[in-house]
Amino acid sequence: KQEVTQIPAALSVPEGENLVLNCSFTDSAIYNLQWFRQDPGKGLTSLLLIQSSQREQTSGRLNASLDKSSGRSTLYIAASQPGDSATYLCAVLNYGGSQGNLIFGKGTKLSVKP
Amino acid sequence: EAGVVQSPRYKIIEKKQPVAFWCNPISGHNTLYWYLQNLGQGPELLIRYENEEAVDDSQLPKDRFSAERLKGVDSTLKIQPAELGDSAVYLCASSLTGAVADTQYFGPGTRLTVL
Numbered sequence: 001k002q003e004v005t006q007i008p009a010a011l012s013v014p015e016g017e018n019l020v021l022n023c024s025f026t027d028s029a030i031y032n033l034q035w036f037r038q039d040p041g042k043g044l045t046s047l048l049l050i051q052s053s054q055r056e057q058t059s060g061r062l063n064a065s066l067d068k069s070s071g072r073s074t075l076y077i078a079a080s081q082p083g084d085s086a087t088y089l090c091a092v093l094n095y096g097g098s099q100g101n102l103i104f105g106k107g108t109k110l111s112v113k114p
Numbered sequence: 115e116a117g118v119v120q121s122p123r124y125k126i127i128e129k130k131q132p133v134a135f136w137c138n139p140i141s142g143h144n145t146l147y148w149y150l151q152n153l154g155q156g157p158e159l160l161i162r163y164e165n166e167e168a169v170d171d172s173q174l175p176k177d178r179f180s181a182e183r184l185k186g187v188d189s190t191l192k193i194q195p196a197e198l199g200d201s202a203v204y205l206c207a208s209s210l211t212g213a214v215a216d217t218q219y220f221g222p223g224t225r226l227t228v229l
Contacts, residue, residue, distance in 0.1 A: 004156070031214050032214075041123075041222065041223075041225075042222050042223075043117075043118070043205060043207075043220035043221050043222045043223055044157070044205070044207075044220040045220075046217060046218075046219075049217070089156055089157075091156070093214060101159050101162070101170065102157075102159070102218065104156025104157050104158070105156050106154060106155050106156050107154075107156055
């Protein structure tokens with residue numbers, strides 16, 4: 001059974017710092033991996049999606065990497081801003097089993113202080 | 115384009131009472147998902163619909179939970195009777211098809227508190 005773990009559970013940094021969020025998964029037979037953002041009282045917004053054949057994806061100040069063989073992904077946020085404060089969730093999509101069923105980690109709660 | 119709409123946004127009920135949540139997916143999206151998100155946890159799939167057919171309900175506690183998607187558009191998730199442990203956020207998502215590569219778009223969720 002696929003398990004997704006995110007470290008750290010919470011992170012507080014001063015504005016302007018570069019930071020890394022970590023995600024690991026136990027079954028490397030994934031179709032893709034996604035990073036989501038969740039603001040309090042709101043739904044999930046997809047930030048980056050990495051296909052299993054890719055090594056990284058970039059969007060603005062965000063860069064996500066994927067090492068499928070070791071079961072790890074990182075989300076790098078450059079020059080953090082207070083508006084980046086949110087919970088970041090990692091989710092994988094497995095081959096086989098039920099198509100379309102995302103398996104989520106518990107998330108990392110990020111606080112960026114002005 | 116309107117996103118996934120859910121109502122109510124918040125609901126407080128006493129245990130043993132029934133409760134229902136409503137979801138309107140993005141127009142044209144054939145696949146609809148209901149997720150449960152407990153506090154401090156990631157979402158977990160409850161049920162997935164392809165049009166009006168429930169194609170994966172293996173994680174739905176069928177003794178008290180039920181869902182329907184009449185006419186393959188809107189969907190309702192019901193709990194009867196509610197228990198204290200049902201307090202959570204119930205998220206609805208939709209995608210164009212159920213293909214593995216399709217992006218899922220999430221609604222804001224309904225936060226349920228059972229007293």
